[in-house]
Amino acid sequence: MPFVTTPDGVEIYYTEQGTGQPVVFSHGWPLSSDAWQVELKKFADAGYRAIAHDRRGHGRSEKTYSGNDMDTYCRDLNAVVEALDLRDIILIGHSTGGGEVVRYAAQYGQPQGRVAKVVTAGAVPPIMVKSDANPDGLPIEVFDGIRAGVLSDASQFWKDLSESFFGANHGRDVSQGAKDDFWRQGMLVNLAAAYDCVKAFSETDFTEDLKALTVPILICQGDDDQIVPIKDAALKSIKLVKDGTLKVYEGAPHGIQGDYQQKLDADILEWIKN
Template identity: 45%
Template sequence: MGYVTTRDGVEIFYKDWGPRDAPVIVFHHGWPLSADDWDAQMLFFLDHGYRVVAHDRRGHGRSSQVWDGHDMDHYADDVAAVVDHLGVQGAAHVGHSTGGGEVIRYIVRHGQERVSKAALISAVPPLMVQTPNNPDGLPRSVFDDLQAQLKANRAQFYHDLPSGPFYGYNRPGANASEGTILNWWRQGMMGCAKAHLDGIVAFSQTDFTDDLKRITIPVLVMHGDDDQIVPYANSGPRSAKLLQNGTLKTYAGLPHGMPTTDADTINADLLAFLRS
């Protein structure tokens, strides 16, 4: 574990576990969490001979709580700072939710020759918000409401979201894990409220359509069809179609947080993709 300082003076926290000569996977977390959200994946891939890296996005987790730079370009540049510092060119990059957008922007902004393969899990691309060119997106009012809840009572909001739609715990018969809910809350509350407020704009209003079209490396798009945070129809299938070498894997009934709720399934499919 350590820190790297970006060109604009932000300290980015990262974890780097595993043999130096092993194949590398870089994990990109979702909003408003941290590298800790990848525990189930990092431990699994360590056991399968990989070197695993994950960082806390600026303003999240243990990274600097700066008030600015909370946009996809800065996020991508911060990833490049970590990759360059560790010398892990040619790694596979795996992103969940907002982290999926971060992966796409990193590949396009810093060169896909730096990446071997990529996987997008419950990811925000191509574009979440409704626009004239994206009529099936979510209305702007949905994201305005998220910001309003964050401003009103961030602590309660960060308990309600994982207790309900994030992990599908609001579905009939769901077996909610209080530990999982509290771990989500813990990670969220570690971060900066201003970063999280701006991050809602970043993940909802960034249009990745042209980025996706430019990528030629193999990309696995993994999405649950009961995702209540990033609705399936306007995300996973569209991203896979826009990618030149994309493969869509749909998970019936799985929620947005499926890397946690269904880690065994997600890990096995990721491993098969990375070994293929």
């Protein structure tokens, strides 16, 4: 299997398909590059070099106890990009991965001249947790509850979370297979990495990263996202970027699945061509 070694010695797994302009996908928590299997084929079929990596501690990457924070995730992504010498990159990130690609683009990709465009879907920026500076955010108790669930019975927690992740609890048609695959990917993540990543996706402030972006960004989100509320995410992020396009999907959940996935992929392919 292909791996890249980060500056601090961690083995990061990646997969790629196709040739052409590179499209780099960054997955959400607690998933892996497997979450992008459909997109890897679709984008490769469309003439792109589609690449996805497993974040440290997730999937087939090294099971890490340390470095499970957003700055380190971005350094890891930079290690992959440099090892493959990628240029003119389209960055696509979902959920936690949306935060990762925004920070990577602002702090690495743009200064190095490597990034052409950014796409986020259900992404965590600007910041999720409630504070005096972010009174509309989710209370810290929400994230404490997630940590407690991961620590006490991760297997059952992933099963329960799949219901709201894909919107099955709101009546969306979600197969048992999709829920099972969410559970499978969740069970691959190292417990320490899963636990620490909650702080990374909920407490990292991406405000300045969004403001620093000069490349075009497509910000996508479902208006029935139960994991990352759209009013605290896409609707705020679009006001902070210089060259942004907002796409809201009526009734769509957090998880990229079903008709939402089909529409989202088609819209992204169309947007990056223009």
